[in-house]
Amino acid sequence: MGRQPCCDKQGVKRGPWTAEEDKKLISFILTHGRCCWRAVPKLAGLLRCGKSCRLRWTNYLRPDLKRGLLSTAEEQLVIDLHAKLGNRWSKIAAKLPGRTDNEIKNHWNTHIKKKLIKMGIDPATHQPLANSKAAISQSTDTAESAKSSDTREELSTKEGSRTDMALPTDSSDQSSWLESGNSASGQDQERLMMNWLSETDLPMDEPWLNFTSSNDDVLGIVEGPLPWDGATDWLLDYQDFGMSCSNLIDNSTLHSSDGSNF
């Protein structure tokens, strides 16, 4: 039988995405919706494999993504869900709007795991570790966690007030926020997007022109440092719409062939 690789590795670019590649991918998906990922790189003029495009989109470019550290509420939710679901990161991520499985997985491995161990809780079973000595030996094993995680926890506590902005602390607010998907209604989103596109005159074809943002942090969705440089600040405006991709796809001229959801 044998399985074909997702792409032939020859002539396929790997490694970090450039701002220009991001723009191409976003522009393509905004104008055409999400068709089969295998075809995306060719149609969008990218030297990437489809899988790489899909990952980049779902983990990084999707406009409905929240960025920044997980709030304490989100963190607690992750712990609870992990206790029930285990390492089913995509299922966990589905309960945290604006968060990706990759992001949660990373956060689990780098922060939560250490915290739990330090608290004497086995992150795998969520049961108390056999004894405190084991806990201590394990925690020393995990990156001398006491040394650094203390300071980080302080930091994260401090930053909690900042990151909490992304998730309303009031539970009723939160539920409505969750239901709404932290976004405008579908029609509004589309209208906003089209207005924005016309106003900003975002080039849909190459060459990519300078496009700078003057409005950073409108809805508090975009937080923390973004990996792209100033030349791609336009993404901030783009993300600020908090729009849902599915609406775009539903209304796009080119319908998704697989019909799957985000």
Added chain:
DNA sequence: AAATACCACAACCGCCAGTAG
């Protein structure tokens, strides 16, 4: 100031499930 260690997270890899033909 330079070297080294450590951390966070973006990206990749390999596998699996679903499905069309």
Added chain:
DNA sequence: CCTACTGGCGGTTGTGGTATT
């Protein structure tokens, strides 16, 4: 039922940035 193919998932790695020595 079988095969080929795609999208998605979870584990792992690579790399850039930051802290420490």
